[in-house]
Amino acid sequence: MTEKALLEVENLQQYFPIKGGFLGRTVNHVKAVDDVTFNIREGETVSVVGESGCGKSTTGRAILRLDEPTNGKVTFRGQDVLSLSKNEMRKMRSEMQIIFQDPYASLNPRKTVKQTLIEAMEIQKIGKNGKERVQRAIELMETVGLQEHQINRFPHEFSGGQRQRIGIARALAVNPKLIICDEAVSALDVSIQAQVLNLLQRLQKEIGLTYLFIAHDLGVVRHISDRIIVMYLGKIVEMGDTKSIFENPQHPYTKALLSAIPVPDPKMKKERIFLRGDVPSPIDPPAGCRFHTRCPFATEKCQTETPALEAKDTVFEGKHDVACHYALDIQSGKHEATHEMKDVRKVLDDAGEEAAASKEDFQSTK
Numbered sequence: 046m047t048e049k050a051l052l053e054v055e056n057l058q059q060y061f062p063i064k065g066g067f068l069g070r071t072v073n074h075v076k077a078v079d080d081v082t083f084n085i086r087e088g089e090t091v092s093v094v095g096e097s098g099c100g101k102s103t104t105g106r107a108i109l110r111l112d113e114p115t116n117g118k119v120t121f122r123g124q125d126v127l128s129l130s131k132n133e134m135r136k137m138r139s140e141m142q143i144i145f146q147d148p149y150a151s152l153n154p155r156k157t158v159k160q161t162l163i164e165a166m167e168i169q170k171i172g173k174n175g176k177e178r179v180q181r182a183i184e185l186m187e188t189v190g191l192q193e194h195q196i197n198r199f200p201h202e203f204s205g206g207q208r209q210r211i212g213i214a215r216a217l218a219v220n221p222k223l224i225i226c227d228e229a230v231s232a233l234d235v236s237i238q239a240q241v242l243n244l245l246q247r248l249q250k251e252i253g254l255t256y257l258f259i260a261h262d263l264g265v266v267r268h269i270s271d272r273i274i275v276m277y278l279g280k281i282v283e284m285g286d287t288k289s290i291f292e293n294p295q296h297p298y299t300k301a302l303l304s305a306i307p308v309p310d311p312k313m314k315k316e317r318i319f320l321r322g323d324v325p326s327p328i329d330p331p332a333g334c335r336f337h338t339r340c341p342f343a344t345e346k347c348q349t350e351t352p353a354l355e356a357k358d359t360v361f362e363g364k365h366d367v368a369c370h371y372a373l374d375i376q377s378g379k380h381e382a383t384h385e386m387k388d389v390r391k392v393l394d395d396a397g398e399e400a401a402a403s404k405e406d407f408q409s410t411k
């Protein structure tokens with residue numbers, strides 16, 4: 046990993062218009078991503094986590110301009126991505142690829158693997174001629190753990206894990222630098238999940254890839270990430286080195302997410318933090334700290350003042366940022382919960398047992 050930023054995202058904003066009324070005018074906006082800033086260094090794996098609807102996928106799609114962002118700046122290898130023409134953007138897409146949760150939906154069912162891989166190369170003008178592209182397609186099959194004789198098969202003739210390998214091969218076909226993995230292993234069984242994650246890690250070492258990993262499963266993310274970004278309702282609430290996030294979470298939301306990951310050893314009981322209520326609507330997010338309506342530590346200040354995302358202690362400078370007025374005081378016990386944390390809302394959609402199982406599987410296949 047180098048210190049150089051490969052991707053810089055500054056003040057990214059994605060507001061989706063809501064049309065209504067007789068004339069179909071814009072009556073409101075879904076504030077899916079609001080003022081999001083982070084960077085990814087070359088060779089790094091950065092994961093974005095948070096509950097469903099917090100803006101993870103929208104962030105990934107906005108970086109690639111699959112949806113044109115409302116505001117902000119995206120710089121990739123020093124180039125201003127949002128100012129590129131359509132043609133320039135097409136070329137840049139060969140360096141920034143995305144793998145989706147459901148490879149079946151993104152693979153053309155009428156095309157064989159060979160046709161799919163060759164088409165990706167043709168679009169990006171990779172390879173001198175057909176023969177060279179076929180040779181490369183065969184090599185890609187081997188790279189992702191599929192066999193040459195499977196190259197003339199159609200997507201439905203593969204299992205879910207194999208299809209995800211085809212998705213990875215297609216992404217690799219155009220020599221990317223960055224791959225955005227949008228819930229890329231979420232739909233797979235835990236053991237297959239571990240195999241695909243191992244493949245992604247091996248490719249990172251061999252080819253020097255950089256990953257932006259979008260996931261709701263903190264258990265999976267822990268073993269592949271250098272850094273973790275925690276999002277809540279369109280904003281980053283905490284961002285830091287994986288070790289620091291897991292060992293020293295500072296935002297009450299991060300603590301709640303972490304408390305939802307079961308510990309494989311039943312003797313090691315840990316306290317589960319339950320959050321009250323649902324995630325508010327991104328159409329009309331709460332003022333101040335967006336998490337205040339569910340936060341056990343919230344005060345009046347949290348209802349009106351938006352906390353800055355920053356290191357709260359010089360120890361953490363450059364390593365761990367948090368957006369909470371009371372992060373340090375909660376840590377030291379000076380600021381106590383203002384209500385009990387006993388509402389029975391689940392923190393993550395059953396990330397629970399699965400996360401523990403996938404962690405065990407991942408370790409056993411390493």
Ligand SMILES: Nc1ncnc2c1ncn2[C@@H]1O[C@H](COP(=O)(O)OP(=O)(O)OP(=O)(O)O)[C@@H](O)[C@H]1O
Pocket residue numbers: 061075076077095096097098099100101102103104261327
């Ligand atoms: N094209 C769109 N038009 C309008 N609203 C959208 C659009 N895409 C996403 N949204 C909304 O933006 C918010 C963030 O969605 P997003 O898919 O980024 O969340 P997420 O964190 O990736 O969740 P999930 O894990 O469920 O995919 C949601 O409220 C979603 O309904």
